[in-house]
Amino acid sequence: MAETQGRRAHITDDQFGHKLPEHSEEALRAEAASAVFHLPQHPSIARCDEPLLLIVLDGLGESKYHDQYNAVEQADTPTLDALKATAPRRWRTLKAHGTAVGLPTDADMGNSEVGHNALGAGQIVDQGAKCVDRALASGNVFKLDGWKHIESHAQSGTLHLLGLLSDGGVHSRYDQLILLVEGAIKHGVRRIRLHVLSDGRDVNDNTAVAWVERLQGDVQDLNKQHSVDVRIASGGGRMAVTMDRYESDWGVVQRGYYAAVLGEAPHSFTDPVAAVRELKKDNSVSDQYVEPWVVVGEDGKPVGAVEDGDAVVTFNFRADRVVEISQALEYPDFKKFDRKRWPDIRFAGIMQYDGELQLPKHFLVPPPLIERASEQYVVGNKLRVFACSESQKIGHVTFFWNGNRSGYLDPKLEKFQEIPSDQGISFDQAPAMKAHEIAAATKEALLSGQYDFVRCNFPNPDMVGHTGNLEATIKAVTVTDSCVKELLEAVEQIGGRFLLTADHGNAEEMVKRDKSGAPVEIDGKPVQLTSHTLNPVPCAIGGPGLPQHVQFRDDLPDAGLANVTATFLNLLGLQASSWAPDFYEPSLIATVEDGK
Numbered sequence: 001m002a003e004t005q006g007r008r009a010h011i012t013d014d015q016f017g018h019k020l021p022e023h024s025e026e027a028l029r030a031e032a033a034s035a036v037f038h039l040p041q042h043p044s045i046a047r048c049d050e051p052l053l054l055i056v057l058d059g060l061g062e063s064k065y066h067d068q069y070n071a072v073e074q075a076d077t078p079t080l081d082a083l084k085a086t087a088p089r090r091w092r093t094l095k096a097h098g099t100a101v102g103l104p105t106d107a108d109m110g111n112s113e114v115g116h117n118a119l120g121a122g123q124i125v126d127q128g129a130k131c132v133d134r135a136l137a138s139g140n141v142f143k144l145d146g147w148k149h150i151e152s153h154a155q156s157g158t159l160h161l162l163g164l165l166s167d168g169g170v171h172s173r174y175d176q177l178i179l180l181v182e183g184a185i186k187h188g189v190r191r192i193r194l195h196v197l198s199d200g201r202d203v204n205d206n207t208a209v210a211w212v213e214r215l216q217g218d219v220q221d222l223n224k225q226h227s228v229d230v231r232i233a234s235g236g237g238r239m240a241v242t243m244d245r246y247e248s249d250w251g252v253v254q255r256g257y258y259a260a261v262l263g264e265a266p267h268s269f270t271d272p273v274a275a276v277r278e279l280k281k282d283n284s285v286s287d288q289y290v291e292p293w294v295v296v297g298e299d300g301k302p303v304g305a306v307e308d309g310d311a312v313v314t315f316n317f318r319a320d321r322v323v324e325i326s327q328a329l330e331y332p333d334f335k336k337f338d339r340k341r342w343p344d345i346r347f348a349g350i351m352q353y354d355g356e357l358q359l360p361k362h363f364l365v366p367p368p369l370i371e372r373a374s375e376q377y378v379v380g381n382k383l384r385v386f387a388c389s390e391s392q393k394i395g396h397v398t399f400f401w402n403g404n405r406s407g408y409l410d411p412k413l414e415k416f417q418e419i420p421s422d423q424g425i426s427f428d429q430a431p432a433m434k435a436h437e438i439a440a441a442t443k444e445a446l447l448s449g450q451y452d453f454v455r456c457n458f459p460n461p462d463m464v465g466h467t468g469n470l471e472a473t474i475k476a477v478t479v480t481d482s483c484v485k486e487l488l489e490a491v492e493q494i495g496g497r498f499l500l501t502a503d504h505g506n507a508e509e510m511v512k513r514d515k516s517g518a519p520v521e522i523d524g525k526p527v528q529l530t531s532h533t534l535n536p537v538p539c540a541i542g543g544p545g546l547p548q549h550v551q552f553r554d555d556l557p558d559a560g561l562a563n564v565t566a567t568f569l570n571l572l573g574l575q576a577s578s579w580a581p582d583f584y585e586p587s588l589i590a591t592v593e594d595g596k
Contacts, residue, residue, distance in 0.1 A: 037372075037380030039574040044591045047573025048545035050496035051446055053487060054455040054568055056119070057480060058112060058393055059462025061505020061535035062093050069511040069519060069526065071470060072461075075477035079485040083500065083540040089551040092559075092588070093536035096504045100560030102127040103169070109202070109532040111170045112396050112462065113318055115503030115561055120401030121370045122565025122576070122584035128317035128351055128365075129169055129176075135365045136179045142187050146364040150311035150346040155188045160306055162195040162260055162325070163315035163350075164238055165211045168202025168531060171243075171318040174211070178218060180315060180350075185226050193233040193304035194219070195260040197242055198276065200287025201466050202531045204512060208237075208287040212276045232272040233304020234259040237290035239426075243321035247336075248391045249423045253324045254337040255292045261329075262340060263302025265292040286468070288530075289426075308344040313364065319353035319404075320395060326353055326360045354399075354406055370403030372583065374565045378453055379410040381574060386445040387414070389457035390434035391421035396503070397457045415451075417441050421459075428472035432479040433460040439483035446490045453572060457503075458483060465506040468528035473507050488543075497543035499568050503561065505533035539564065541571065541589065549592040556588060563588050 041047065063070050072080075084091050098106030101114040102125045114127045135141040150159075161180065164172040181192060196215065198208035212232065219230045236242070242256025259265040269275035275293040279285065294302045306312060312329055316322045328334055329347045352363040378385060387397040398416045399406055408414045419434040419441065427433060435458050442456040464476035484500065491498050512520040512527040519526040541552070556563065566576035566587035576584050 037376040039377050039381055039569065039576060042570055042573050042575045045547065045550060045570050045573055048495075048497055050494045050545055051451050051454050052568060052571050053442070053446060053491050053496060053498040053543075054453070055484060055487065055498065055500040056116070056397065056455070056457040057461055057484075057500070057502040057538075058396070058457055058459045059465050059504060059506030059532065060477065060480070060502045061096070061508045061533055061537050063505070063508035063533070063535050065509070065513070065517055069470065070508050071465065071473035071510050072477050072508040075474045075481065077477060077481040079481045079488065080538070083542070084538065086540065086542065088554065090542055091538065091540045092552050094501065094539050094563065095558060095560035096502065096537045097532075097534045100124065100558075101562070102130065104130045104133060106534070108169045109534060110504030111318070111532055112393065112503050113320060113400050116396040116400035117370060117404070118561035119501070119503065119564050120375065121373045121403050122562055123370065123372075124560070124562050124585065125370050128319075129173065132176055132317050132350055132365050136176060136183065139183070141180075141364050142183055144364065144366075146348045146362050147187075149362040150313065150348050151187065153309055153346040154184060154311035155190070157307065157309040157311065158191045158193055158304075159184055159189045160193045160195060160233070160260065160304065160310060160312045161315050162242070162312065163197065163322070164199055164243065165196035165208075165215060165235070166199035166203050168199060170202040170532065171316045171321060174214075176317075176350075177315055180313070181222065181230060185222065185228055190228050192228070192230040194231070195234045195304065196232060197236060197238045197256075198287040198290050199238060200530060201238065205287050205468060205528055205530055206280070206283045208290060209273065209277050209280060212273050216273055231303055232295060233302065234263070234265065234292070234294045235272065235276065235290070236265070236292035237286065237288045238321070239288040240290065241292045242325050244324050245320040245392070245395070247324065248421045250324065250336045253328055256325055257328050257337075257339060259292040259294055260304075261306040261343065263294050263305030265294045267291060267293040268296045268300075268302070269293060270296060270298070288466075306343050306345060310343065311346045311348075313348050313350060315350045317351050317365075319351070322349065323353045323359060330360050357406055369405070373401075373403030373405070374569060375402045375409055375414075377569065377574070378572070379413045382413065383452040383572065384450060385414045386417070386442075386451040386454045387456070388417040388419070388438055388441045388445070390419040390438060390459060392433070392463055393457045393459040394418040397455055401455075415445075417445075426467055427460070427463045428467040428469035431460060431464045431472040431476040433463060433476070435460050435476075435479050435483045439486050442487055443490045446487070446494060446496065453568075456487075461507040462504075465510065466530050468510070468530040470510045473510060477507055491543045495544045497541070497545045497571050499539070499541050499564070499571060501539040501561070501564055502537035505535035505537060506531075508535060509533045537561075539588065541567075546571070547591070550589055551592065552588055553590045556586060559588055560585070
């Protein structure tokens with residue numbers, strides 16, 4: 001297999017539908033099956049007898065704005081401040097957005113999925129959005145097996161498109177939705193129903209009405225131009241309808257299924273714009289929490305219920321928040337809630353959201369299964385692994401970390417512990433979330449003597465930051481700092497090593513800013529920023545088990561999250577690059593003797 005010269009990794013699919021045997025999925029899987037995932041010992045960083053702790057602070061970046069809207073700086077963070085004081089030898093920042101994590105442009109915000117892919121894979125891999133962009137631009141999305149699976153039903157019945165209405169680029173993009181609709185029309189589809197979820201998180205809050213107005217206008221133009229029947233059929237806010245993840249609250253999925261599939265919702269309207277405008281209640285309700293609604297005709301019946309013989313496509317390219325609705329649409333023996341009716345449909349995702357579960361079985365664009373992820377080498381070296389987070393992020397330190405693989409690579413060497421997340425409340429109501437429980441479980445693993453590599457993720461800076469509640473986010477960061485202190489004290493107690501970083505920014509920017517950096521205000525109030533950011537993230541190393549001569553290099557100013565992989569492998573005493581110097585992104589550390 002050709003390797004990457006330290007830039008972009010090959011992935012196990014051909015996004016253009018071409019047959020390239022040397023890069024085929026079968027060839028790569030055969031190569032992986034026969035590979036010996038073993039790394040030699042590092043020549044100048046000996047393996048520590050005690051475990052390496054790796055902490056991911058989800059959504060905690062470094063902002064250039066030092067004011068009251070920076071929840072990280074406003075929080076009480078003596079532990080993080082002390083780490084920062086070790087710069088540049090043992091603290092620095094890393095790029096966590098855009099091309100540094102495989103996204104199309106540097107205007108694209110990072111997110112937890114691509115961030116953990118990079119942290120665990122050590123490679124810059126073209127991510128979902130870019131894969132979909134290529135497939136749509138080339139037209140191959142309508143030539144591959146996924147489209148062929150649904151095509152006859154889409155042409156003879158109704159094509160239903162379900163996903164997030166946004167151009168945030170984290171879960172979906174508006175331009176991709178429109179290209180998908182236009183392409184379907186060109187391929188003989190005459191009746192399309194759109195089931196759209198309002199965002200308010202990856203884009204500014206209180207923009208849901210504008211997005212539905214825009215879509216309604218584009219739909220009307222398409223109907224006139226092509227004499228087709230395209231309509232908006234249902235919707236709701238992303239955190240209230242459909243887009244649950246990690247089985248935190250199946251009620252969210254149930255509401256989405258009832259609205260989109262059954263045409264049942266507590267609110268019905270003849271006009272989708274009027275639906276969102278009324279349910280927003282003069283913007284007293286966040287776009288994220290708009291209640292489910294359906295559009296009905298003059299006869300009072302839903303215009304877009306899914307019927308036998310229809311086709312359904314979920315158009316979110318990011319996996320985590322459409323896995324559950326995919327199960328409800330695809331699994332015959334689904335038992336998470338009463339579906340009432342399970343129509344005989346053809347279903348496909350824009351991408352496959354879980355390669356190990358083969359969910360969904362059919363998909364329009366092949367997903368990037370990342371080969372030679374770090375965990376393959378960690379367990380290949382017989383190191384014992386513990387990974388922990390709460391439900392909202394457990395998949396990030398397992399599935400995404402391991403190159404989009406479900407489950408254990410070696411159940412004898414790995415243990416994954418999930419702390420159940422709170423349900424039924426907004427995260428700003430309990431900003432600590434499960435940070436204390438994550439810290440306790442991780443500390444127990446560190447002190448147990450059973451593991452060589454312990455990693456955890458603290459979700460609350462990100463999840464609370466998404467609510468836009470500045471005071472709650474400050475509390476979330478404060479709690480996280482105290483938990484980090486507890487874990488670093490455990491590392492000190494056992495004589496171990498640690499690496500601390502984050503996956504993307506969020507909590508450090510809680511207000512929208514103009515080009516000068518000043519907060520944007522409406523009616524004298526600053527506009528909340530609930531999305532991720534383009535900011536870099538911190539990275540720190542230390543611990544009594546780390547030799548004094550090990551420090552950050554000064555020749556990698558543009559390093560990103562992918563550089564963390566070779567770094568923590570080095571901290572485990574492994575020489576990450578001896579077998580293929582250009583495969584992983586370079587390690588961030590060197591010994592003083594190396595002179596690098």
